[in-house]
Amino acid sequence: MELKNIISSGLLELYVLGMANEQEIAQMTAMAKQHPELEAEIVSIESSLETYARLDAVSPSANIKEHIFAEINGLQKAVSVSPPPAPAKIIGISSFWKYAAAAFIILFLGSAVLSANYFRKYGTAHDELVAANGKLSNIQNEKASLEEQLLALQLQDEEMKDKWKVQPVALDGLPDAPGAKAKILWMKNTGDVYIDPSNLPAAPDGMQYQFWGIVNGKPVDGGLITTKSGTKYNVQKMKTFGKAEAFAVTLETMGGNPQPKGKMFVLGKM
Helix, strand or coil, X not given: CCHHHHHHHCHHHHHHHCCCCHHHHHHHHHHHHHCHHHXXXXXXXXXXXXXXXXXXXXXXXXXXXXXXXXXXXXXXXXCCCCCCCCCCCCCCCCHHHHHHHHHHHHHHHXXXXXXXXXXXXXXXXXXXXXXXXXXXXXXXXXXXXHHHHHHHHHCCCHHHHHHHCEEXXXXXXXXXXXXXXXXXXXXXXXXXXXXXXXXXXXXXXXXXXXXXXXXXXXXXEEEECCCECCCECCCEEECCCCCCCEEEEEEEECCCCXXXXXXXXXXXXX
């Protein structure tokens, strides 16, 4: 098996997760020692899983914002300004009241500084939370990809195919791309559709593959085919069809189209 096929098959993820069998573990360990590219991919997968574990282990408190604003509102109530009093006769002020006024001003300024600190700390915490959520989102996307690849591997087993009533459909290349191929795994009991587009040629810049189900003789959008790291096509779940007569993949402008406009690369009938 070629290195690129091993990397895109999902076997490395199973190896890192400890879900591969003994023969596969021994094979991957030996090949990693011989091929730096394979070892680097394993290290990358391990790093992603470790990052996910760290993010999942420490969750920011949900009431931080509520607590901060409660404190600030309390301070604002304490220093709220009363309406200006009516003009009064000017009289002498004792030293005691002068010191009391000075103390009040100091407390007021201290409260303002405290409020500013709360806002600054909250802003920093918010930025860190946004960054952490971004990383978590990326890891969750990788996790979803791993789950789909694991499912695809499970579907290779005849017993699992029978249990889930899986019908594989081969999509063969057409004259515009005779070497292109894809494979559909259609679960007849749920209608779920998975596609393995790993044998499609790389789409040109500004273009993207779009999946279609042929229903009652008409093409129905099945979703856009995305890549991993911008270059690799992995097994991915597409839109569900209640009933389809055939499946096809066309090359469309980036973002896809409501109806196919580009060239059809592969086609497979049920």
